Amino acid sequence: MFYREAGDFSSTYAQDQQTFPIKFDRWRYYAVLFIAIVIVPFVVNDYWVNSIFMPFLIYAIAAIGLNILVGYCGQVSLGTGGFMAVGAYACYKLMTAFPDVSMFVHVLLAGVITAGVGVLFGLPSLRIKGFYLAVATLAAQFFLVWLFNRFPWFYNYSASGQINAPERDTFGIIIVGPNTEAWAAYMFCLIFTIASAIVARNMTRGATGRKWMAIRDMDIAAEIIGVNPLKAKLTAFAVSSFFIGISGALFFAIYLGAVEVGEVFGIQKSFLVLFMIIIGGLGSIFGSFAGAAFLVILPVLLKIVGVDWLGWPTDIVAHLLFVIVGALIVIFLIAEPHGIAQLWRVAKEKLRLWPFPH
Amino acid sequence: MFDQVENYVTADGRTIGPVVMEMKNITLRFGGVEAIKDISFDIREGEIRAIIGPNGAGKSSMLNVISGFYVPQEGEVWYKGARRALMKPFQVAQQGIARTFQNIALFEGMSVLDNVMTGRLTHMKTGLFAQSLWKGKAEKEEIENREVAEKIIDFLEIQAIRKTPVARLPYGLKKRVELARALAAEPSLLLLDEPMAGMNVEEKEDMSRFILDVNDEFGTTIALIEHDMGVVMDLSDRVVVMDYGRRIGDGTPDEVRNNQEVIDAYLGVAHD
Numbered sequence: 337m338f339y340r341e342a343g344d345f346s347s348t349y350a351q352d353q354q355t356f357p358i359k360f361d362r363w364r365y366y367a368v369l370f371i372a373i374v375i376v377p378f379v380v381n382d383y384w385v386n387s388i389f390m391p392f393l394i395y396a397i398a399a400i401g402l403n404i405l406v407g408y409c410g411q412v413s414l415g416t417g418g419f420m421a422v423g424a425y426a427c428y429k430l431m432t433a434f435p436d437v438s439m440f441v442h443v444l445l446a447g448v449i450t451a452g453v454g455v456l457f458g459l460p461s462l463r464i465k466g467f468y469l470a471v472a473t474l475a476a477q478f479f480l481v482w483l484f485n486r487f488p489w490f491y492n493y494s495a496s497g498q499i500n501a502p503e504r505d506t507f508g509i510i511i512v513g514p515n516t517e518a519w520a521a522y523m524f525c526l527i528f529t530i531a532s533a534i535v536a537r538n539m540t541r542g543a544t545g546r547k548w549m550a551i552r553d554m555d556i557a558a559e560i561i562g563v564n565p566l567k568a569k570l571t572a573f574a575v576s577s578f579f580i581g582i583s584g585a586l587f588f589a590i591y592l593g594a595v596e597v598g599e600v601f602g603i604q605k606s607f608l609v610l611f612m613i614i615i616g617g618l619g620s621i622f623g624s625f626a627g628a629a630f631l632v633i634l635p636v637l638l639k640i641v642g643v644d645w646l647g648w649p650t651d652i653v654a655h656l657l658f659v660i661v662g663a664l665i666v667i668f669l670i671a672e673p674h675g676i677a678q679l680w681r682v683a684k685e686k687l688r689l690w691p692f693p694h
Numbered sequence: 695m696f697d698q699v700e701n702y703v704t705a706d707g708r709t710i711g712p713v714v715m716e717m718k719n720i721t722l723r724f725g726g727v728e729a730i731k732d733i734s735f736d737i738r739e740g741e742i743r744a745i746i747g748p749n750g751a752g753k754s755s756m757l758n759v760i761s762g763f764y765v766p767q768e769g770e771v772w773y774k775g776a777r778r779a780l781m782k783p784f785q786v787a788q789q790g791i792a793r794t795f796q797n798i799a800l801f802e803g804m805s806v807l808d809n810v811m812t813g814r815l816t817h818m819k820t821g822l823f824a825q826s827l828w829k830g831k832a833e834k835e836e837i838e839n840r841e842v843a844e845k846i847i848d849f850l851e852i853q854a855i856r857k858t859p860v861a862r863l864p865y866g867l868k869k870r871v872e873l874a875r876a877l878a879a880e881p882s883l884l885l886l887d888e889p890m891a892g893m894n895v896e897e898k899e900d901m902s903r904f905i906l907d908v909n910d911e912f913g914t915t916i917a918l919i920e921h922d923m924g925v926v927m928d929l930s931d932r933v934v935v936m937d938y939g940r941r942i943g944d945g946t947p948d949e950v951r952n953n954q955e956v957i958d959a960y961l962g963v964a965h966d
Binding site for chain 2: 349350353535538539541542543544546547549550552553554556557558559560561562563564565571575619
């Protein structure tokens with residue numbers, strides 16, 4: 337009824353293979369891009385950027401990264417926080433060592449370094465699967481956090497043990513440090529988020545994505561049709577860590593500005609991103625966005641409703657958040673393991689026939 | 695038995711090519727159990743070669759040896775005139791050997807089209823970077839391979855279910871999709887492990903027709919394991935019979951049918 341796909345035909349394979357084969361979806365995508373790029377930067381203020389947009393954009397990148405590994409390649413990872421820390425520390429070391437180089441380069445390089453670390457910790461995946469692999473990546477999480485605390489070289493021997501992002505600009509616009517304008521930080525993150533989503537989508541819809549999904553669905557059959565499991569798994573770890581590294585670098589440099597590794601990139605960060613993709617939808621780029629949006633907006637919404645409107649104590653609202661997220665995880669895992677993305681797909685199928693389903 | 699390189703004319707007058715794969719004195723052990731005992735046989739280009747035998751005869755193990763899952767303790771595998779080195783299954787696949795499984799091994803989370811496209815993976819060589827950009831090389835390769843995949847989809851008459859998730863399909867169609875995936879690789883040797891297991895008569899007839907058509911139109915060499923004797927005798931050019939890991943017969947369907955040892959193996963024989 338609302339959802340029009342009648343009369344929308346593909347006459348070439350290229351048309352059939354595009355990300356949004358239905359015209360309606362395509363225009364909606366362009367509209368969202370237009371609003372995000374052209375309109376939002378002119379209307380946002382500090383509050384919106386810091387409490388909603390920036391965490392959403394950065395977590396979306398992390399969720400895309402983790403979704404490639406867990407949702408597409410089926411390798412469970414609990415090391416997201418650790419890999420984000422690698423991105424953050426790599427970015428910090430790079431921006432203090434080469435102050436004149438553009439932040440774009442630093443963030444990308446931080447991603448590349450994290451990809452390397454990810455491959456290293458992905459090696460056990462060739463031998464172990466599922467639950468045991470999750471535990472192995474958990475080791476990565478704790479090891480990396482310990483590493484960054486233990487060796488002062490990583491935080492440039494600062495007295496506090498923290499890393500602080502010095503002021504940096506790109507094309508004359510300050511994007512790191514306390515003097516950053518809200519819209520500049522927003523745009524910087526937005527560029528990375530859009531690029532990550534497009535790259536992830538391109539990989540997952542082509543040959544690479546099929547290799548990953550083949551490994552996920554049945555590794556023996558994947559091998560028999562010519563997929564090298566070693567290569568497929570390690571590229572998944574590399575690509576996934578690349579995105580997670582970028583998100584870690586942005587999280588530190590653009591969003592927080594100062595980081596104490598155990599506090600910011602601890603195990604709870606790993607779980608948060610994992611929850612995002614479980615709620616949003618495993619094996620779906622859209623799901624990564626949906627999950628990130630949900631878990632970023634939910635606490636803000638709860639605070640507005642609970643604290644500001646109903647006048648509840650802050651700690652009760654904070655605990656209520658845990659209860660709601662916990663319950664949602666359980667409900668989604670039992671009722672809809674493919675998350676919001678699948679709910680959306682089902683809704684579209686229903687709407688196609690509504691109101692006359694027979 | 696026959697000349698290795700020369701063509702060979704089968705009983706029903708079909709000419710099949712030179713030997714493409716040869717198993718020489720294969721012995722495969724699992725601990726103390728000898729699953730395959732000193733078996734030799736060959737597969738000629740363009741033929742339909744059946745491997746039959748009672749349950750537990752070692753047929754599937756033999757197929758697993760060919761596709762690289764099992765490494766035999768003794769014996770040699772010769773492929774296209776060269777001795778095959780120790781290989782992983784994915785390397786065997788890259789050499790042009792595709793197979794289907796007795797229990798369907800499709801990728802349940804993907805659509806039929808994506809499953810068939812996975813069969814093209816050995817032909818897709820674009821690097822990760824080109825794929826992340828999509829436009830250009832990756833898209834071109836994708837479309838070229840999509841055309842091949844669509845040809846197979848047409849051939850096996852599964853156009854209507856192209857975009858359906860495999861998990862939703864009935865058993866008979868899944869078998870067909872699995873065949874499509876194997877065919878999409880354009881293999882020079884196709885291994886079918888019980889392609890008709892669990893099918894009704896109509897589905898068996900369809901599947902037999904597809905197997906014959908594949909052999910006929912693409913000239914694909916096929917080695918298959920099957921329990922339905924009627925089907926085997928009709929389809930295959932040559933049959934090798936196994937029992938308790940040994941080879942007890944090898945030849946045309948008629949020769950095998952009249953082989954006393956084979957009859958004994960299938961009907962049982964009084965031991966005194």
